[in-house]
Amino acid sequence: MITLFMVFILSLILVILLTPIFIKIGRRLNLTGADIHKPSKPSIPKTGGPTLVIGVISSLTVYLFVQGFSTEMVALIYSSLIAALIGLIEDIRGEINPKVKPALLIIAGIPILALSAYTPRPVLPFIGATRLTKIYPFLVLVSYPVVCNAVNSIDVLNGSISFTSITFFTAVLVVSVIHGFEYPSIVSVVMLAALVGFAIYNKYPSRVFAGNSGSLFIGAVMVSTAIIGRIEVVAIIALLPHIMNEMHVIFSMRGLKSAKQYNSRPIIIENGLITANPDEKAPITLVRMLSAKIKAREDSLVKSISLLSLYSMILAILTNILFMR
Amino acid sequence: MSLLRNTLMVLILLTIAWVGFIFITFVLAYTLFPALEYTDGSLTLGLLRVAVGIAVIMLWIYGWYTLTKMWLRKMLS
Numbered sequence: 001m002i003t004l005f006m007v008f009i010l011s012l013i014l015v016i017l018l019t020p021i022f023i024k025i026g027r028r029l030n031l032t033g034a035d036i037h038k039p040s041k042p043s044i045p046k047t048g049g050p051t052l053v054i055g056v057i058s059s060l061t062v063y064l065f066v067q068g069f070s071t072e073m074v075a076l077i078y079s080s081l082i083a084a085l086i087g088l089i090e091d092i093r094g095e096i097n098p099k100v101k102p103a104l105l106i107i108a109g110i111p112i113l114a115l116s117a118y119t120p121r122p123v124l125p126f127i128g129a130t131r132l133t134k135i136y137p138f139l140v141l142v143s144y145p146v147v148c149n150a151v152n153s154i155d156v157l158n159g160s161i162s163f164t165s166i167t168f169f170t171a172v173l174v175v176s177v178i179h180g181f182e183y184p185s186i187v188s189v190v191m192l193a194a195l196v197g198f199a200i201y202n203k204y205p206s207r208v209f210a211g212n213s214g215s216l217f218i219g220a221v222m223v224s225t226a227i228i229g230r231i232e233v234v235a236i237i238a239l240l241p242h243i244m245n246e247m248h249v250i251f252s253m254r255g256l257k258s259a260k261q262y263n264s265r266p267i268i269i270e271n272g273l274i275t276a277n278p279d280e281k282a283p284i285t286l287v288r289m290l291s292a293k294i295k296a297r298e299d300s301l302v303k304s305i306s307l308l309s310l311y312s313m314i315l316a317i318l319t320n321i322l323f324m325r
Numbered sequence: 326m327s328l329l330r331n332t333l334m335v336l337i338l339l340t341i342a343w344v345g346f347i348f349i350t351f352v353l354a355y356t357l358f359p360a361l362e363y364t365d366g367s368l369t370l371g372l373l374r375v376a377v378g379i380a381v382i383m384l385w386i387y388g389w390y391t392l393t394k395m396w397l398r399k400m401l402s
Contacts, residue, residue, distance in 0.1 A: 124353075125347060125350045125351070126350065126351055126354035126355070127354040127355075132375075134371055134375075135371075135372075135375045236346070240343065244342070244389070244393070247386050247390060248390055251386075252394070280398070284390075284397060286335070289335055289397055290328065292331055292401055293401065294327040300328055301328070304328060304331075304332040304335075308332070308335060311336055312339065315343050
């Protein structure tokens with residue numbers, strides 16, 4: 001319990017102290033992105049990812065030092081670092097081809113397979129553990145690009161990535177505490193501390209963005225935690241808004257495409273207010289659905305997305321209590 | 326008020342998707358997965374069952390997407 005409290009505080013303090021430093025580094029290195037929903041379109045550093053990585057990985061390493069070596073935790077650390085590195089390359093060099101990026105993110109699943117940090121018997125509603133020996137390693141690899149891109153694509157409004165991820169890890173923490181799962185509890189406590197610290201700077205109006213390094217890192221930690229903790233179904237339900245956003249974009253765009261390849265934008269911005277694009281060919285996104293026929297402020301939309309995530313968190317916990325054996 | 330209405334509509338869509346997910350896992354739990362448990366290890370049979378599982382999940386997502394598209398089209402018309 002003391003270790004748990006210690007890693008929570010360490011993660012929180014590291015992120016709170018390091019973020020202002022990385023904001024300065026981002027400005028100095030010109031690693032910035034335009035905040036397109038504001039009338040003045042200010043340049044915001046997109047260097048929040050490295051602070052999350054340092055905060056989380058340092059805390060998990062301290063946990064390993066105190067509690068002893070764990071293959072599962074080491075696999076999680078390597079997987080998330082690989083995803084963060086791919087994101088960092090994208091932040092520095094510019095957008096990676098949307099068809100190449102999923103292939104690269106598959107690499108993030110390799111440490112989990114190589115270190116055998118998975119059990120090919122996922123626990124499903126109604127029947128409990130089921131055997132998926134042959135297909136499970138393939139699903140592990142595929143899940144990284146799917147979830148990392150889903151988290152990446154929900155990071156479109158100030159603070160949306162922080163608040164939606166906080167609800168995800170809260171669901172994981174509650175379920176882990178109910179079942180007494182050690183590693184998912186530790187990871188979710190560390191992630192919650194880091195995300196709360198990060199949200200101070202990332203909330204509306206953002207002083208820093210997570211960047212691709214941050215969003216892919218968070219996505220990889222989500223997948224690794226779900227696999228190691230055998231809470232795949234809880235993770236899927238807690239990620240319903242993310243899945244909704246990503247799958248609807250892929251279906252409406254008929255495949256994996258870059259935002260620059262859209263002929264029609266999903267939303268229209270007028271004087272800082274967001275409204276859905278009425279064009280039928282525009283991609284279907286969560287923000288477009290929420291702003292249908294109205295003009296909404298960005299912070300109000302973030303509150304709505306957070307509410308949807310909170311609802312999914314409750315559904316995930318309910319699914320676990322009512323239907324899982 | 327209107328944002329609240331849109332948020333409520335998306336909440337309903339999420340609920341439908343969740344109920345759909347529970348229903349699909351219920352059906353798979355009593356059809357596909359018990360069969361998988363008692364398979365004799367044949368790779369073709371195993372892959373066929375997995376393909377059915379993936380197809381059902383894809384159908385779930387596509388149904389969810391179609392419902393959303395219909396709702397959004399009605400809202401924006």
